[in-house]
Amino acid sequence: MLCVLLILILNILLIDSHLIAPSNKHIGIIDNKSFKNKDKGDDGDKVPTKSIIDILSSNESFSNLILTLQKSDLIDYVNSLSNITFLAPVNDAFDKHDIQIGYKISKQQLKKFIIDDVILREYILGIAIEYTLADYGSPYIDDFQIPVLLDHRDGLYMVENANVLSDDEYISTSDSVVLAIDDLFMNPKESVCTYFQNSLDRNTGYERFRTFSDLIIGGNTCRSLQMSNLTFLTPSDSSLDINHIEKNYLLHDRGMEDKDLFLSNFILDGMVGGNYDNATVIYKNCNGDNISISSSCLGDEIIINNEVHSTKANYLLSDGIIHYFEDTLFNYKDTKKFPLFTPRKYLIGLEFEDFVDEVDFRGLSKLIDDRSLNQTIFVSNDYKSMTSLKNQMLYCFVNGSNEITSNAGDQEHNHKLLESRYCQTSEVDGDKRFCQKIKFEILEDGSMTLNGNSKIFNKEPYKIGNTSIYLIEEDLSLPPKLPVAISSKLVGFGMSIQFFKQFNYHKLLSNGNDFYTILLPSTKLWRSLDLTLDYLIDNPNLLKLIIEDLIIKGLIYDDFTGSAEFETYSDSKTFISRENSDALLIDNSTSVEISFTSQVLYSDGIIHPIQNNLPLPKDLTISTADLLTSQESLEFEKIINLVNLTHVLKPNSGYSILLPSSKSLLQENITASLGDIHYLEKCARLHILPPGSLDMILSCNSTSLTTLIPTMINGTHLTCRKLASGGTMLSITEGSGNEVRILRHGLVIEGSDEIKELSGIFLLDRPLNPNWLNNDHGKLYLHLPMFAIFVGILIGVVCVLLIFGCCLILVLGNTKIDQLEQQGSVREVEGAAQHIVSVNETMPLLSGDYNEGNIDGDAYGDGYKAMAVPKTNNSKKAGNVRTLGKYSSSFDARYSMNASASPIDMNNV
Ligand SMILES: *[C@@H]1O[C@H](CO)[C@@H](O)[C@H](O)[C@H]1NC(C)=O
Ligand SMILES: *[C@@H]1O[C@H](CO)[C@@H](O)[C@H](O)[C@H]1NC(C)=O
Ligand SMILES: *[C@@H]1O[C@H](CO)[C@@H](O)[C@H](O)[C@H]1NC(C)=O
Ligand SMILES: *[C@@H]1O[C@H](CO)[C@@H](O)[C@H](O)[C@H]1NC(C)=O
Ligand SMILES: *[C@@H]1O[C@H](CO)[C@@H](O)[C@H](O)[C@H]1NC(C)=O
Ligand SMILES: *[C@@H]1O[C@H](CO)[C@@H](O)[C@H](O)[C@H]1NC(C)=O
Ligand SMILES: *[C@@H]1O[C@H](CO)[C@@H](O)[C@H](O)[C@H]1NC(C)=O
Ligand SMILES: *[C@@H]1O[C@H](CO)[C@@H](O)[C@H](O)[C@H]1NC(C)=O
Numbered sequence: 001m002l003c004v005l006l007i008l009i010l011n012i013l014l015i016d017s018h019l020i021a022p023s024n025k026h027i028g029i030i031d032n033k034s035f036k037n038k039d040k041g042d043d044g045d046k047v048p049t050k051s052i053i054d055i056l057s058s059n060e061s062f063s064n065l066i067l068t069l070q071k072s073d074l075i076d077y078v079n080s081l082s083n084i085t086f087l088a089p090v091n092d093a094f095d096k097h098d099i100q101i102g103y104k105i106s107k108q109q110l111k112k113f114i115i116d117d118v119i120l121r122e123y124i125l126g127i128a129i130e131y132t133l134a135d136y137g138s139p140y141i142d143d144f145q146i147p148v149l150l151d152h153r154d155g156l157y158m159v160e161n162a163n164v165l166s167d168d169e170y171i172s173t174s175d176s177v178v179l180a181i182d183d184l185f186m187n188p189k190e191s192v193c194t195y196f197q198n199s200l201d202r203n204t205g206y207e208r209f210r211t212f213s214d215l216i217i218g219g220n221t222c223r224s225l226q227m228s229n230l231t232f233l234t235p236s237d238s239s240l241d242i243n244h245i246e247k248n249y250l251l252h253d254r255g256m257e258d259k260d261l262f263l264s265n266f267i268l269d270g271m272v273g274g275n276y277d278n279a280t281v282i283y284k285n286c287n288g289d290n291i292s293i294s295s296s297c298l299g300d301e302i303i304i305n306n307e308v309h310s311t312k313a314n315y316l317l318s319d320g321i322i323h324y325f326e327d328t329l330f331n332y333k334d335t336k337k338f339p340l341f342t343p344r345k346y347l348i349g350l351e352f353e354d355f356v357d358e359v360d361f362r363g364l365s366k367l368i369d370d371r372s373l374n375q376t377i378f379v380s381n382d383y384k385s386m387t388s389l390k391n392q393m394l395y396c397f398v399n400g401s402n403e404i405t406s407n408a409g410d411q412e413h414n415h416k417l418l419e420s421r422y423c424q425t426s427e428v429d430g431d432k433r434f435c436q437k438i439k440f441e442i443l444e445d446g447s448m449t450l451n452g453n454s455k456i457f458n459k460e461p462y463k464i465g466n467t468s469i470y471l472i473e474e475d476l477s478l479p480p481k482l483p484v485a486i487s488s489k490l491v492g493f494g495m496s497i498q499f500f501k502q503f504n505y506h507k508l509l510s511n512g513n514d515f516y517t518i519l520l521p522s523t524k525l526w527r528s529l530d531l532t533l534d535y536l537i538d539n540p541n542l543l544k545l546i547i548e549d550l551i552i553k554g555l556i557y558d559d560f561t562g563s564a565e566f567e568t569y570s571d572s573k574t575f576i577s578r579e580n581s582d583a584l585l586i587d588n589s590t591s592v593e594i595s596f597t598s599q600v601l602y603s604d605g606i607i608h609p610i611q612n613n614l615p616l617p618k619d620l621t622i623s624t625a626d627l628l629t630s631q632e633s634l635e636f637e638k639i640i641n642l643v644n645l646t647h648v649l650k651p652n653s654g655y656s657i658l659l660p661s662s663k664s665l666l667q668e669n670i671t672a673s674l675g676d677i678h679y680l681e682k683c684a685r686l687h688i689l690p691p692g693s694l695d696m697i698l699s700c701n702s703t704s705l706t707t708l709i710p711t712m713i714n715g716t717h718l719t720c721r722k723l724a725s726g727g728t729m730l731s732i733t734e735g736s737g738n739e740v741r742i743l744r745h746g747l748v749i750e751g752s753d754e755i756k757e758l759s760g761i762f763l764l765d766r767p768l769n770p771n772w773l774n775n776d777h778g779k780l781y782l783h784l785p786m787f788a789i790f791v792g793i794l795i796g797v798v799c800v801l802l803i804f805g806c807c808l809i810l811v812l813g814n815t816k817i818d819q820l821e822q823q824g825s826v827r828e829v830e831g832a833a834q835h836i837v838s839v840n841e842t843m844p845l846l847s848g849d850y851n852e853g854n855i856d857g858d859a860y861g862d863g864y865k866a867m868a869v870p871k872t873n874n875s876k877k878a879g880n881v882r883t884l885g886k887y888s889s890s891f892d893a894r895y896s897m898n899a900s901a902s903p904i905d906m907n908n909v
Helices: 002-014 025-046 052-057 060-071 075-080 091-096 107-111 192-199 210-224 244-251 253-264 343-349 353-361 365-369 390-394 482-489 494-502 523-529 531-538 540-550 624-629 634-642 662-667 677-686 693-698 784-812 815-841 852-856 860-880 882-900
Strands: 085-089 126-131 147-153 156-159 169-171 176-181 230-235 267-269 281-284 290-296 301-304 312-317 320-325 375-380 397-399 415-425 433-442 448-450 462-464 467-472 516-521 551-553 563-567 573-580 583-586 590-593 600-602 605-610 656-660 717-722 728-732 739-747 760-764
Touching: 052 060, 052 075, 052 169, 052 176, 060 075, 060 085, 060 091, 075 107, 126 312, 147 312, 192 210, 192 320, 210 230, 210 244, 210 253, 244 253, 244 343, 253 343, 267 281, 301 312, 301 320, 343 353, 343 365, 343 375, 343 462, 343 467, 353 365, 390 415, 433 600, 482 494, 482 600, 482 605, 494 523, 494 540, 516 540, 523 531, 531 540, 531 624, 531 739, 531 760, 540 551, 551 563, 590 605, 624 656, 624 760, 634 656, 634 662, 634 677, 693 717
Parallel strands: 085 176, 230 320, 375 467, 516 605, 656 760
Antiparallel strands: 126 147, 147 156, 169 176, 230 267, 281 290, 290 301, 312 320, 375 397, 397 415, 415 433, 433 448, 462 467, 516 551, 563 573, 573 583, 583 590, 600 605, 717 728, 728 739, 739 760
């Protein structure tokens, strides 16, 4: 201590206080210049053994430093240094950071203040990079010296963040220079990898280069490549022509090579920076390309290729240097130096690598590697779970890249059939191609769907080359085979499905050999054929003919225009033309409505559900006699034969038949064996309608009560009545009020082109009895009106008697008589009421609760089941009043169930 004190005092005395830190740096430097010259010239010769410590000790401004060196036992080390520049912080520098006097430091810490060269400022112009003795700069390179930045411009001299206060104090004996500085290098420099790692968290100031940092850090690139001793031409995020998908791709494992290619453009070997004067120096980047580097502002600005100026340069790391650029550095379109993005790379960037694998596995790699393909790709997140086939894969690729964008926003055409790359070749003529379609729709809320279930996420596609990529919510699966397509998409077509199954078409039409358009009539349409359908079911050959006519070879989508001749499945020709915007005209006769939304794609073509008209073959003929064969008509036909009226059943005769079933005829004792030929003929003629009558019954409604429907008996007509429930009742106009119900009907089909009056058959619940005719009444049956009058008179008489009785009671006030009279009258009232109830119940059919509407029921099986329900109710009710109701009620109970059932179900009942 004493020694130190002595030295200090000596120094203060010997050397004048020129070296104190001046508040004004300029003044300080100017002062020091004169001092230096003096010092070098005079003192250097006088004191030949002067060391760094001597110089420090001689100036009070370094007392802290001296103390620190002593405490840290580094005096000897400093004395042993030669061929260096010693940066000596003055006391103020310690104070600035509140470092206590005599703070201990390590040798390594001290080395940061020792530049490994003799630096005289006249050789430093502008910015220069030098190295310190601190040799722990790089985690990867042994003994990498930490660099330090010198800045000597406009008379200002700085080392890093510290001002140089003194002149260059040259010590000739150790060939060293001492510089007084006014700051400590408190913040340790980060290494390259640490810096870029941390820059992801920092997001301020100049450091808007997250993309670049991400790429350097991502996938552990920095550490695994041991990045050190490098120069980074760091591009700002905005200057990089890279979107988030491309970035994702570059960060992906599979993008590693491309990332390295990308990054190597921006990285130079070694530490390149500082002042190049007016020279241009050529360096090679890690790609091997020449990069010419020059500087301006004495090295404060680095210029790349004489063109791109850095906005911040010479940012030193412990083992690297960064120059920051906000302008575009390179031509990023240059595919030799920068990765060429392809649909594959985009798909990887979008994290659909499973999809990519699948595409490769199916041998379709060229579809995603060729940027020039005009196509649209649909990918979904579901690919992870699906086992895709090649066809399935191809179905996700659509020809044309702007198929969807061209439609978006167009309210008029908010749907479209897209043509996928999944194409089949017809076996019949090899080059005819059928490319499976995709139904694209824009819904009212603006969302876009494919095949009605897959939602498109991105309204704007990801575009790469000529390819557009859309992400979809659900997997886009190929249109299924026929039966699945129908049953999954269509409700109310069960009967068609059943028929297609019956003839095995659901297999034949899905075998991938040929392509079809299927007109699929709804169950409702089939069922409207009613009795005619019974006949068709009894005659499968005819039904098959009809079905085959509904299958057209070739593809007719909803956008079909013009007219053309097609072949049906049965090889017959059919002529199809566009009738109007939403209907096709078949063979110039039947118009069927089709639409974009209703059409269903299936594996081998297209299905058009038909709701408005059932197209039938033009040469199909079904006569009245045909229709009768599938009904319970034996007894009726016997009667017709017996009375020589068979001509009415001949084809094209125009006659229609009201058919009571054999059972109902037997029940009513009207049979061919009755013997009363006159009666039978009357009966038969009542059930035959001359041409034209059928229309009247079909168009029967509440306002047509007065229509007279002619029968085969001259002067005898039928009146029809429409029930609220939809059923139709018939009664003889010139007869009693007895009504029969029309259960079902079927129309004759005549192939010839001439339009004739409709004819057909009606199925009745019971026969029209000739006895109901006015001139024939009253023999066997009590007529209801007469009965009603009788009951009315009876009730009237009872009422009169009652009133008379009451008056009598009031007048006489005799309680005995009163009691007796009351008991009697109550009994009588009850009797009368019973009569009224019975009368009403003899006509249950009039009540209209018979639900004929079920005939049009939709589901095939359910329709019939539903019909059976009201019948059981009726039979119970009818059973209760059998004694009074006679045949009208008992018939209802026993027959209506069978009469309404189809012949198929008949056997099961
Ligand atoms: C000082 O260093 C320079 C280069 O750094 C070298 O050329 C010179 O020989 C060294 N001198 C001594 C004395 O070590
Ligand atoms: C740093 O890189 C430069 C240029 O490649 C090279 O000359 C120098 O030796 C390297 N420094 C170290 C310490 O490896
Ligand atoms: C560099 O150019 C500037 C002006 O452009 C000039 O003043 C200076 O002398 C030049 N330096 C050298 C070393 O040529
Ligand atoms: C892609 O489509 C554009 C116009 O839509 C056309 O010019 C170009 O030739 C097409 N490219 C290919 C490969 O078909
Ligand atoms: C349908 O009508 C068009 C013109 O109206 C006619 O050219 C064509 O021959 C007709 N086709 C059939 C099958 O009648
Ligand atoms: C029907 O014709 C046959 C012979 O054709 C005849 O014997 C019979 O009497 C005829 N019956 C009636 C009711 O006209
Ligand atoms: C039909 O005839 C049988 C016997 O011939 C008779 O028992 C039955 O009551 C008759 N039915 C009707 C409804 O007249
Ligand atoms: C009832 O039928 C007649 C023809 O028979 C028709 O003119 C009329 O419009 C129909 N009324 C209703 C309500 O259907």
